[in-house]
Amino acid sequence: MLYVKRTFDFEFPVEESDVALLGIPWDFSETGKPTRFAPVFIREAIKNLFGYDPKTKKNIFKIYKFCDLGDVEVVPGNWSLTYSRIKDTIKQIFQSNPNIFPVFLGGDHLITLGILRSLKLFYEKITVIDFDAHRDLYPNFLGGKFSHLTWAYHVAKDKSFELVQIGTRAWSGEEERILKKCRIKSTLRGIKNPIYLTFDLDVLDISDVGTPEPSGMKFEELVKIIGRIPKDRIIGMDIVEGAPDNFYSRSSVAAANIIKYVLLHRA
Numbered sequence: 283m284l285y286v287k288r289t290f291d292f293e294f295p296v297e298e299s300d301v302a303l304l305g306i307p308w309d310f311s312e313t314g315k316p317t318r319f320a321p322v323f324i325r326e327a328i329k330n331l332f333g334y335d336p337k338t339k340k341n342i343f344k345i346y347k348f349c350d351l352g353d354v355e356v357v358p359g360n361w362s363l364t365y366s367r368i369k370d371t372i373k374q375i376f377q378s379n380p381n382i383f384p385v386f387l388g389g390d391h392l393i394t395l396g397i398l399r400s401l402k403l404f405y406e407k408i409t410v411i412d413f414d415a416h417r418d419l420y421p422n423f424l425g426g427k428f429s430h431l432t433w434a435y436h437v438a439k440d441k442s443f444e445l446v447q448i449g450t451r452a453w454s455g456e457e458e459r460i461l462k463k464c465r466i467k468s469t470l471r472g473i474k475n476p477i478y479l480t481f482d483l484d485v486l487d488i489s490d491v492g493t494p495e496p497s498g499m500k501f502e503e504l505v506k507i508i509g510r511i512p513k514d515r516i517i518g519m520d521i522v523e524g525a526p527d528n529f530y531s532r533s534s535v536a537a538a539n540i541i542k543y544v545l546l547h548r549a
């Protein structure tokens with residue numbers, strides 16, 4: 283008898299899986315606390331997650347077959363090389379299984395831009411629902427085009443995407459001028475495209491995140507909003523900006539539970 287425990291109760295090959303976990307521990311554009319270790323802590327929180335939901339009587343670990351693909355090998359400080367690795371990896375995953383639901387674990391919010399530009403290969407237009415305290419709408423930050431503070435600007439400018447921002451509560455005057463020029467929605471109504479979800483954990487009222495802000499959402503408020511997203515259109519998700527400093531800290535437990543409630547909603 284082998285008394286061992288893996289991340290999940292079961293691990294399927296990517297070709298047979300419904301859900302794939304992929305860590306992207308890139309945090310070299312982070313301006314606050316380091317977020318590169320979050321995938322480790324989130325996996326540990328998933329290990330201890332109740333897959334069962336008493337309300338719906340559903341268990342995500344019974345409904346879905348999971349695989350954990352590990353982490354993209356990011357190149358410290360080099361976004362363009364890291365982006366090409368993210369793109370190649372995502373391409374390979376979808377070639378192996380076009381129906382897979384990818385769950386990406388960051389890292390800082392710049393990874394979302396890399397993921398979305400990779401997903402453009404497979405979708406004509408994508409609605410991006412961004413749960414975030416911040417707008418991340420700087421055209422550049424300290425002269426750099428690619429940062430966790432600029433990713434949403436690039437998305438808003440790209441006609442392949444429609445951007446919806448939920449939970450935003452802190453931004454600059456410069457971002458407000460951009461906001462007036464770009465068509466950024468703040469409602470879930472009228473979405474017709476495939477939907478990608480990005481969760482910046484600072485949308486919640488927690489502090490172990492890259493850039494904490496007061497007055498965030500309660501977890502149950504977030505779950506309610508998730509419940510209103512057109513579920514048949516959700517094609518993938520990421521969770522970014524967690525900066526857990528210990529096992530079972532709030533951000534990693536919240537991240538595991540966000541994954542649970544998105545998957546329950548899709549079921």
Ligand SMILES: [Mn+2]
Pocket residue numbers: 391414415416418430482523
């Ligand atoms: Mn963000």
